[in-house]
Amino acid sequence: MAMKACKECGNEISSDAKKCPHCGKDQRNWFLQHKIITAILAIAVLMIIGSMGGEDTDTPSTSNKQSTNETAVTTKGQPQEPPMVVTVAKLVSDLDNNALNASNTYKGEYVEVTGTLVNIDSSGGYFTLEPYNDSFTFTNVQCFIEEEHLDAVAKFTDNQQVTVVGTITDVGEIMGYSLEVETIK
Known part of the structure; x- marks a missing residue:
């Protein structure tokens, strides 16, 4: 069985221990100690990454600005529906x-x-x-x-x-x- 030092008191404890048997300090990392906050952060990061998705290359170009009386034209030169x-x-x-x-x-x-x-x-x-x-x-x-x-x-x-x-x-x-x-x- 592997041993490690407690984060708080320094006594040797099992590397599998979630809490120190001597001082009671939680030995898990911050993310495991705060599962709800970690889940909220993960969702927020995924939403940010999802909102930064690139534009499709096959969508009509918006740089070909047209007046409302003209037919819009796609990047391929075809009339816009x-x-x-x-x-x-x-x-x-x-x-x-x-x-x-x-x-x-x-x-x-x-x-x-x-x-x-x-x-x-x-x-x-x-x-x-x-x-x-x-x-x-x-x-x-x-x-x-x-x-x-x-x-x-x-x-x-x-x-x-x-x-x-x-x-x-x-x-x-x-x-x-x-x-x-x-x-x-």
């Missing part, structure tokens, strides 16, 4: 019902989405749409914008109904949808 018209409430409902099916249905799709504005990033990188203004929900549509949209977004107000057209680049069961905005209506 008309956008799928959907509300944030429908997106969130579909995500709540079956996250995998929602991802298969909407990821990479060119959509026109309407929802309630609940947040504008102070640096102008994105704004957030929800089905209704609910500070207790995490599921939403995060709309990533280009510099050309900053003037329009700067005029938005909280709880305003906003309609955007763009491509859904990511779908996550916790945080919701990421959308690269092409136009704001």
Whole structure:
């Protein structure tokens, strides 16, 4: 049987001991001592890693900005199909019902989405749409914008109904949808 020194009192104890028989000090590492906190940290890390997923290379390019009167063109030079018209409430409902099916249905799709504005990033990188203004929900549509949209977004107000057209680049069961905005209506 292998022996080791106690972390607290220094007496020799079995290397398999969870607690020192002399002083009662827990010999397990911090993560094993705090299983709930460890689980929460692991989930948070996985959510962060999942939200940083890369963009698909086969999604339509959002760098080919078009006016709303012109036909959008994909990176392959083909005309863009008309956008799928959907509300944030429908997106969130579909995500709540079956996250995998929602991802298969909407990821990479060119959509026109309407929802309630609940947040504008102070640096102008994105704004957030929800089905209704609910500070207790995490599921939403995060709309990533280009510099050309900053003037329009700067005029938005909280709880305003906003309609955007763009491509859904990511779908996550916790945080919701990421959308690269092409136009704001």
